[in-house]
Amino acid sequence: MSKKWMAIASALMAALIIGGCGSDNDKASSDEKPKASEEKKDTEKKKADEDMKKDEDTKKDEKKEEAEETSAESGANEFPDLISYMEKETQAKANVLFEADEPQVQEYDDVSVSLDAYTLVELKGISADHKIPFNDETDGGVILAQYTVKNSSDEDVYYMPSLYMNFTGASKSYNDYRYLLPEDKKLTAMLSPSDDYVLKAGETKTGYYTYPMGKADLEKAMDASTAAIDVQAPHTKKGDLGSTMGDKGRFTVNLSEKGAEKTKADAKFYPDRVTKENMGDKKMLDEKQGIGKTEKLEKVNVTLDGYQITEFTPNSDEAPRFENFKNGIILVTVKYELDNKGSDDLSLSSTRSKLTVNDGSQYTLAENMLLDYGNDDIVKAGEKGELIQIYVLDKEQYDKILKDKGMEAEVGPLANTEYADVSAGKNVTFKLK
Structure with missing residues (x-):
């Protein structure tokens, strides 16, 4: 074979080798593309999940800020006046044992129930007219709580205040005793059967609850150091228990500094x-x-x-x-x-x-x-x-x-x-x- 043809043949063989290598590289590149695409999808999904969590955290922070504003605006400073009212009503001497004003919120879509603030008051020398809710004792205590129920939706909802409280060693479940407060301050008067417990679209109700107990149970409560309040969910239809907007919630009530420390530790x-x-x-x-x-x-x-x-x-x-x-x-x-x-x-x-x-x-x-x-x-x-x-x-x-x-x-x-x-x-x- 002449040198000319040998040179051409060599060139052709080199081209084939290069072409083959190119084909393998293209295949490898093709194989890597789906992997890179999957990695990109995973990264995008992870970022989306992180963004969603940030949005949820932001919403929770906003809800808490709203509750704090509501608490400040709606009258946590009314506690002294309400305690004075209880003193006159029961003819007893009041002494504040513990108080807290950090809101706790239970959310149900566009409806929220918040415990804005509360105070534990000791009463001594309770009159005979009010001894029954204090287990017939002349000394005892009252947990005075401020609640806010807020309907941010464009539909009416129905909420019956039934905020029962329990603590370790309690002799019963405690609910509101309405005769210790002025009528216009009671949550149970604002959301009552006479109005079908309706909370109109865009409406907010802030009112108070009293949980009275005798001296023996007050001592048990102080020993337990914390209490729990069950929070019922609102309803979307009047009188229809099957239309609840979610599960029941729970508020934690600290009754002393010891209770506050335990709640923090248990978190x-x-x-x-x-x-x-x-x-x-x-x-x-x-x-x-x-x-x-x-x-x-x-x-x-x-x-x-x-x-x-x-x-x-x-x-x-x-x-x-x-x-x-x-x-x-x-x-x-x-x-x-x-x-x-x-x-x-x-x-x-x-x-x-x-x-x-x-x-x-x-x-x-x-x-x-x-x-x-x-x-x-x-x-x-x-x-x-x-x-x-x-x-x-x-x-x-x-x-x-x-x-x-x-x-x-x-x-x-x-x-x-x-x-x-x-x-x-x-x-x-x-x-x-």
Whole structure:
């Protein structure tokens, strides 16, 4: 072959090699594009989620600021005048034991119920005309609370003030005693059966509640140091209990500096019933938050948010509930997020779960009596919601064996509000440690 043809052949072969390499590079580039695209989508989704959370946090801050403004504008400074009125009405001498003015708000779409401020007043020398709500005692106390109910929607709603209060050791549930306040200051007079409890579109009502108790119960309340007030949800239809706008809420009332410190300390714990109802003292032993592990359970995405392992000491009222645990009590509280992509509402009170310990050789079921879920606690179809589960372990066994062994939490099957299984009998499992 001539040198000329040899040169041409060499050039052609080089072109083929370069072309082949180019083809491989193009394929590699093509393979990488979807990956880059997916990464971009993940980044965009993460940013969108972060922006949404920021928006939600901003809205919550705005709601709190509104409540604080409402509290300031609507008359937290009326407490001295109302206490003087109570003194004259009961012919007793009043002494303020504790007061707080940081608002707490329960939101129901465009309707909110807020506890703006409250004060705990001791009364001595109560007249015979007012002894009955004080357990027939001449000395006692009153929690005087200011509430605001605000309807920011363009539709009328219906709200019956039924704000019952309880505390550890209480002899009963406490509700408003209306004869200790002027008529025009009572929340129960502003939202009353004579007006069908209507709160008109754009309307705000601010009024007061009194919770009287005798001396013996006042001492129990002070010993408990905190009380809880149940908050009922508004209704969209007159007299229709099925038209509630959400689940009941709860306000925490501190009755002393000790109570305020405990409430602040308890804020780090997940809101199981033990914490919310002040059943005793928790001590954090182990926790992990922000896990974010997701498993699909039919049409529901179950995400493990975190867990807390605490040593628990029940108070004297709750101790009988735990009498079988002679060697101490360990609570394992697990927090999930349920993303309900199905067509059925999920019942939180009907959720089944268990905790497997000791590297899979033992298990215990969730203790529903320590959860604060009722029939109305649901995750609606197409929405997300929080699920708390709690398990009880023997402290001696935990200390000697379980704390150094594997631990897994299982969720499912899930049920709808008719108690029907919506996860085909299946469950999902998450490794905790």
